[in-house]
Amino acid sequence: MSRSVLTIILPLALLLQGQVGSRAETWAISAEDVSSVRVEKAARRLLLLDENGRPLRIINGIQLGGDPVGAKHFEGDERTPEGRYVIDYANPSSSYHLSLHISYPAPRDRAFAESLGASPGGQIFIHGQPNSLESGRMVGDWTDGCIALSNQEIEELWELVPDGTPIEIVN
Template structure:
């Protein structure tokens, strides 16, 4: 019985160390934004197709499969509904130290979303990002729609999108 307890304790300590290392290990620096000639000017997200297409002057630069909020049908209405918003937005912030592998913030909620939510007495939600996989998930892409309303890509695709996308890029999200 003591041997089993010691083996369990060693295993538990090793597992906690591995989890801590994966979560808090020094992250590599975020890729630099590409020069103007290699940037994109538009991101199209087609929710029904689960596809992100990044373009420059209409030419496709990157196309990727995506995951959405856990309740992807329809437009985002309120905080916690698991929906990804629909509309035209702008990349308004970049977070290299996010809880996910890099993240590009979109400027949701828009004034119309805020007004609608105020009329209904609800919170429209916010903090909608295009991001990679959760930190600590190494070499995997989570299946299905699992975010709280964000748009998720593989880590490799997110690193490429990050390097191509300047702040101010238009993001169009279609149903």
């Protein structure tokens, strides 16, 4: 079997067997390959997708806001937003290793919160673990609405996800 056929078949076979997303994936991808990001909150996973919506990389075990069920509506609700946004800038000076900013709140989020006399909140990021944590990971869902990864995982995203990349966050 040719090498190019294996390059297509192996990731598909792994995906069907549920093996894609283990932290030991072996095929290389570049920033040019990544067209969008998808976060599946209930499945606790983040996917880097190609232009056809096929997964290039799956990161399992993401950590969310302290009250992860449902969409973010108000500042302080500890929920991670749901909807379509953009990764609009990278923050190398984050308190959480590295971070990628998500363009929440969108106008619809702001309008909903303001209709109820509340602030929608903001400062939602995909980020690593707290800089004060010497090693390992925090346990459980602990952010104020952000999406937390291991430091190694955010370093990989830092290289693969440029500003302007669309992100969809679903339950």
